[in-house]
Amino acid sequence: MAPPMREKISACVIVFNEENKIRRCLQSLTWCDEIIVMDSFSTDRTLEIAREFTPHVYQHVWLGYVGQRNLIREKAQYPWILYLDSDEEVSPGLRDEILAEFATVNRKHLGYEFPRLVFFLGRWIKHGEWYPDVKLRLFHKDYGRTEGEEPHDRVAVRGPVKRLKNPVYHYTYDDIRDQNETANRFSTITAQQKFVKDQRFSRLDLLFRPFFRFFRGYFLRLGFLDGMPGFIIAITNAYGAFLKYAKLWELHLRQKKEFQEMPDSEQS
Numbered sequence: 214m215a216p217p218m219r220e221k222i223s224a225c226v227i228v229f230n231e232e233n234k235i236r237r238c239l240q241s242l243t244w245c246d247e248i249i250v251m252d253s254f255s256t257d258r259t260l261e262i263a264r265e266f267t268p269h270v271y272q273h274v275w276l277g278y279v280g281q282r283n284l285i286r287e288k289a290q291y292p293w294i295l296y297l298d299s300d301e302e303v304s305p306g307l308r309d310e311i312l313a314e315f316a317t318v319n320r321k322h323l324g325y326e327f328p329r330l331v332f333f334l335g336r337w338i339k340h341g342e343w344y345p346d347v348k349l350r351l352f353h354k355d356y357g358r359t360e361g362e363e364p365h366d367r368v369a370v371r372g373p374v375k376r377l378k379n380p381v382y383h384y385t386y387d388d389i390r391d392q393n394e395t396a397n398r399f400s401t402i403t404a405q406q407k408f409v410k411d412q413r414f415s416r417l418d419l420l421f422r423p424f425f426r427f428f429r430g431y432f433l434r435l436g437f438l439d440g441m442p443g444f445i446i447a448i449t450n451a452y453g454a455f456l457k458y459a460k461l462w463e464l465h466l467r468q469k470k471e472f473q474e475m476p477d478s479e480q481s
Contacts, residue, residue: 219315221246222351223289224297227281229253231299232262234384239266241303244312245295251285259299278366282359289354296350296368297381301329306379311351314377323372324352330380334389334442341436341443342429342450348381349374362406364399389445396453404460414465419458427451 224245228235229252239262242248248267252260253275263270273284286294295311297303303311307327314320328345331338338344349357349368357370386392430436431447439446 219312220293221291222293222295222311222315223291223354224248224295225251225282225285225289226263226297226299227251227253227278227285228255228259228263228299229275230255230257230259232258234300235259235262236265237302237384238297238299239263241308242266242295242297244308246291247289249285249288251281251288253281277363279359279361279363282366286354286359292354294352294354294357298383300384302382302384304330304379304382307377307381310377310379314375321373322375323356324349324368324370324374325377326350326374327377328380329383331383331385333386333392334445336439336442338439338442338446340438341431341434341446342426343446345380346383347376350381364402389449392445392449393452396449397456400453400456400460403457404464407457407461408464408468412461414458414462419455419462422458423451423455426454 222245224242224247226235226238226242226248228250231238232255239248239250243266247269249269250263250267250271252263252270252272254272260270260272269288271285271288273281275281276284282296295303311325314325326347326349328347329343331343331346333343349370352368352370353372356372357368359366360369361367386395427447427450430450431444436443436447
């Protein structure tokens with residue numbers, strides 16, 4: 214008797230100006246049944262490279278991580294979705310693990326999560342806050358959807374989820390400058406969200422959260438075992454926490470100043 218045909222997988226990649234990384238990402242997905250790329254109007258060779266791997270290349274203005282993932286999800290024609298970022302790569306071990314799982318008869322799981330292994334400053338980061346950094350990225354289209362708050366999206370699945378052992382490789386930052394620019398950008402987004410939700414600024418948050426962030430990543434989660442890169446990661450994560458609450462304070466300060474400058478008739 215012939216083995217049952219496995220369910221098909223649509224690989225979905227959102228991208229913007231990643232000509233130096235997109236090829237590695239898409240090459241790691243050629244075993245999937247289709248590849249879909251959603252580009253946010255790149256100005257480099259990203260589109261040209263993407264079209265070498267798939268005819269399913271679309272462009273749309275950036276909707277945020279949550280909006281963009283849900284948009285590309287609707288382009289998929291197959292029942293299973295595999296999300297991958299343009300700076301990520303499916304490891305050979307994860308590819309084989311997924312294919313073995315899908316060859317199993319009577320699977321009950323509707324989603325699969327797996328660790329991300331980051332390459333940064335010349336080495337794989339295997340401790341601290343960056344590992345295992347488990348992500349749910351493979352799920353049945355009818356039972357999963359991207360949720361969360363910018364810039365931290367997550368896939369929610371209505372059903373059982375299984376954790377796989379092998380990682381996605383993540384080439385997250387080119388250098389320390391790139392890491393700090395991202396920390397600055399993400400802290401702005403998070404501070405604005407807290408402000409919109411009318412979260413009050415607390416000096417205790419500003420004083421102690423950065424310290425705890427460093428202590429947790431460097432000591433509790435053994436970041437020191439990753440040498441100097443582990444120390445730099447812990448410090449930068451702490452600085453990102455500091456920026457988040459400092460910018461929240463700045464937003465409240467600006468709001469207070471604007472209120473004070475309003476005519477008395479508009480303040481009431």
